[in-house]
Amino acid sequence: MxxxxxxxxxxxxxxxxxxxxxxxxxxxxxxxxxxxxxxxxxxxxxxxxxxxxxxxxxxxxxxxxxxxxxxxxxxxxxxxxxxxxxxxxxxxxxxxxxxxxxxxxxxxxxxxxxxxxxxxxxxxxxxxxxxxxxxxxxxxxxxxxxxxxxxxxxxxxxxxxxxxxxxxxxxxxxxxxxxxxxxxxxxxxxxxxxxxxxxxxxxxxxxxxxxxxxxxxxxxxxxxxxxxxxxxxxxxxxxxxxxxxxxxxxxxxxxxxxxxxxxxxxxxxxxxxxxVGPLPPEPLPSLPEGLPLEPAALVGTWEGELRFYSEEAGQSPATLQLVLKPRGSGLGGTARIRFAQGKREGPQVLEGLTVEPTRLRFTTPVVSQGRGRVEHEAVLTAEGLVGRALYENPRNHDRYVGTWKLQRAPAPP
Incomplete structure (x- = not known):
């Protein structure tokens, strides 16, 4: 044999x-x-x-x-x-x-x-x-x-x-x-x-x-x-x-x-x-320890890499741009996504945007499917904003988990 x-x-x-x-x-x-x-x-x-x-x-x-x-x-x-x-x-x-x-x-x-x-x-x-x-x-x-x-x-x-x-x-x-x-x-x-x-x-x-x-x-x-x-x-x-x-x-x-x-x-x-015996699940991305957050320190434009959508479909890595602005005592903002093949989405209004002592949270639409919401959480590190995106469909059990890393974009001249 x-x-x-x-x-x-x-x-x-x-x-x-x-x-x-x-x-x-x-x-x-x-x-x-x-x-x-x-x-x-x-x-x-x-x-x-x-x-x-x-x-x-x-x-x-x-x-x-x-x-x-x-x-x-x-x-x-x-x-x-x-x-x-x-x-x-x-x-x-x-x-x-x-x-x-x-x-x-x-x-x-x-x-x-x-x-x-x-x-x-x-x-x-x-x-x-x-x-x-x-x-x-x-x-x-x-x-x-x-x-x-x-x-x-x-x-x-x-x-x-x-x-x-x-x-x-x-x-x-x-x-x-x-x-x-x-x-x-x-x-x-x-x-x-x-x-x-x-x-x-x-x-x-x-x-x-x-x-x-x-x-x-x-x-x-x-x-x-x-x-x-x-x-x-x-x-x-x-x-x-x-x-x-x-x-x-x-x-x-x-x-x-x-x-x-x-x-x-x-x-x-x-x-x-x-x-074979039960196989351990592949570990999901996690966030590092974050610095203390203040809304005023987050105001501005942040841009960097998003790894969330399918690599095989030519959607990842994408570019994520967040624009955060003062809104009352907190923040408001929008997100734009530019996929690897050049397609652009947005601006999308960030919903549920909250600033916690060490966490930034908001949601965006699921661009590839046109329905549902992506939950984002992020921390501020010495390298910039580091985030994790999560989407789950309870009906068919689809699940996306991905990370993004953004740096503050330079102010326009």
Whole structure:
């Protein structure tokens, strides 16, 4: 057996039954429902799976349906009802569940971090798994991959998926582990889109090969290196056209097929599940000790770096400008934000602005979403104003936490 990737060395085995080899009736194809988002519909992953299955000897007939929209989570799928209605219409043999890439939006200083799976992922994963079984379908969890810039988050994603899969008795499609292995063994083969998050055609091909192994219990080695199907821009299938979804060299295809099979086989030999103990949350930014504050000492224009919005979206680091003016016995003011790509927002009136003995507090709108408020607190240090910004959405559990550092701008001549 090949040695496991570095993060797998941290994992210990939990026995659970792997996916049984599929034996569809000759009278009808194996029917698979996909519930996910852009990780599922980019390069039409379900159609790539169909293409691989057609190239097998003998061919395996698959019929898939996809309910997927950009950025949508299982919680949103549940609330919208379309996925649940499709699931209940059936009949389905398998239901493939794919959660948002970081289990909900969690930004720390502009970097995407894996969210707490118990906030939304696990509760709705349990609901969908239960509903799948009610209609006689086997739920599967598609373990996704870490983003290119945060490879260490694979362990967190693995723990989150494996734990709920074991709890519900649902098999795992170990795509994220296969991605990790492929990146170590053949880093020149690019699995990512240019954004470092979504899959390239090769990345979707590797995921499709993992799905083939998990659904059939058979190796994808020797299957087609080029697969075609209908495109699905933004998750909407276009049946009027047939395009090449992935076209790899024989050597690239052989590598990805072998990685998919060896990753699945090792997981099966370990009992179907891997897990780690609870992982400590990533520490959040904190503020240093501050100097005593007096409103008069804060009057003026302050400007500097804000690390709060998404780095991947080109929004961070941004420039934050605060203009503080006397207002009665206290202060009033405005904020302007200039994003990294040049877009400007503001001026925004600072609401709830208060000056405490060592803390400045106010709120601003959530610029990237157009709703909600960002809570700011800041201290005065020898280097200037040092602040922390916090946004939380209690409905979908989005959370941004970021820092800013401002210095007093020189007075105009």
């Amino acid at each position: 090949r040695s496991a990737p570095a993060s797998l060395a941290l994992l210990w085995m939990v026995l659970a039954p792997p996916v049984a080899a599929a034996e569809p009736s000759p009278a009808r194809p194996l029917r698979v429902l996909f519930i996910g988002n852009s990780y599922t519909y980019n390069h039409n992953l379900p159609a790539q799976l169909e293409g691989l299955a057609r190239s097998a000897t003998p061919p395996l007939r698959l019929q898939t349906r996809t309910i997927a929209r950009a950025g949508v989570r299982l919680q949103q799928h549940w609330d919208r009802g379309e996925a649940l209605a499709a699931l209940r219409q059936g009949p389905w043999d398998y239901v493939v569940l794919q959660e948002q890439s970081t289990l909900g939006l969690r930004l720390i200083d502009g970097r995407h971090a894996v969210n707490d799976p118990e906030l939304a992922f696990h509760p709705y994963a349990r609901r969908f798994a239960e509903e799948a079984r009610k209609v006689g379908a086997q739920p599967l969890f598609l373990l996704t991959w870490a983003r290119r810039s945060t490879p260490g988050s694979q362990t967190q994603l693995t723990q989150a998926y494996m734990s709920v899969a074991q709890e519900t008795g649902a098999p795992i499609v170990p795509a994220g582990l296969a991605w990790e292995r492929s990146r170590q063994e053949l880093p020149a083969l690019e699995l990512y889109h240019a954004d470092g998050s979504h899959p390239s055609a090769a990345g979707s091909y590797l995921t499709a090969a993992c799905l083939y192994a998990a659904l059939t219990g058979q190796s994808p080695e020797g299957l087609a290196a080029t697969v075609s199907g209908h495109p699905s821009p933004e998750g909407v299938l276009d049946p009027s056209r047939t395009v090449t979804l992935a076209s790899l060299s024989p050597e690239e295809a052989a590598h990805l097929q072998r990685v998919a099979w060896s990753t699945y086989s090792e997981l099966r030999e370990r009992g179907g599940y891997l897990t």
